[in-house]
Amino acid sequence: MDSTEVVVRSVRTVGPDTVALILESPPEFDARPGQFLQVAGEVDGEEIARHYTLSSPGADETFEMTVGIDPDGDLSPWLGEREQGDTLEVAGPFGRSYYEDEPRVVVLAGGPGVGPAVGIAERAMADGGEAVVVYRDDEPAHEDRLRGLEAAGATVLVTDEPLADSDDALDVLSEATGQVFVYGFADFLDDANDALAATGHDPDDAKVENFG
Template sequence: MDATVTVKEAQSVGPQTVAITMQSPPAFTAKPGQFLRVTATIDDEEYARFYTISSPDVEETIEITVGIDPSDAGPFSQYLADIESGSKLSIAGPFGQHYYEDSDRAVVLAGGPGIGPAVGIGDAAGAAGNEVAIVYVSETATPAHRPRLNALADAGNNVTIFTTASDSQSGIVPPEFDDAVADIITGASTEQTFVYGFEGFIEAATDALESASINPDEAKIENFG
């Protein structure tokens, strides 16, 4: 679906991280873990990027989580960082097959911007009465979406957060990462594993899955580049 949507709210959810909530178009459907192509015209030039849905559903609104790298922020990133309620954006999608399908238990390994789909899947699982376990490697000392992660943990879910405080793309995982993955994953038939992040993190996460005797080919993996 291609549509023009209105921004309802934009709020900081962590260092250089903004959650943008948009009005859902009529009849729009999508699952947490899928992504949208978001487009805007700035100074007569069109810019577009892909962002993963971070809301648990899209019945009334759609949320995306946008990471802003100050050292590499182009016009579009800065536009989204400063966007205000009432602004218009064009969206296309949803795209992607690596989304939550109401499994009894979801395991999400997230690096950097992978936190967006992680909290979307976590909240969707909670709303369905299911369980979620998350291992999140943050690129900064203050993790994004901390209140939502805390709420998932308070509800009895296993949430492990590592911080690298690095300005580089995710891909750096601490020595404890493999053990954290092994501790939360069961390999049960009712469990679905998701991996979201940049390539370095994807490699580390698939290595951790193999170390835990889990076939990475059975996981839903989204490489952000």
């Protein structure tokens, strides 16, 4: 999809320094949970574009992006100030590490990786599948959706420890089967790979998105 203007339906706080933006889906928008968009805004007279991953299970009429607000960031503070009725320029979707109707998903998320994690897990559960979410963060976001996933029968573990050092995380991953997804920054990806290798998974088989 070429760059197009979309309308902000709502913005809500979903965790410390974290907001979720609900946006109107443009015509013929075909995005899967786990894909990402290029989002552009004009900040202090300069157009700045960054990538954000979808955090909604679908995108038929609206879709969601979860934004961690870095006070020193170029675009995230501006996005955090958006209100209902504002518009954004988006292009995409992009990416190859997304949900493709796998019957069992195992999603490892670090920090803002929780966005695609909840979107993929919710979609898999809605499709009649199974989901495991292992999420590392010392200030978790989307706790309401994580509780909802647990109530629906998903396995959810939230920890502030490195996964490779967490007995709970290693126990969950030892029992988990299905397509593995990993979302987060580079240091988390290294930790996730160590945990996967330690629990009998091949990290090379995982669908991975490096946030930088």
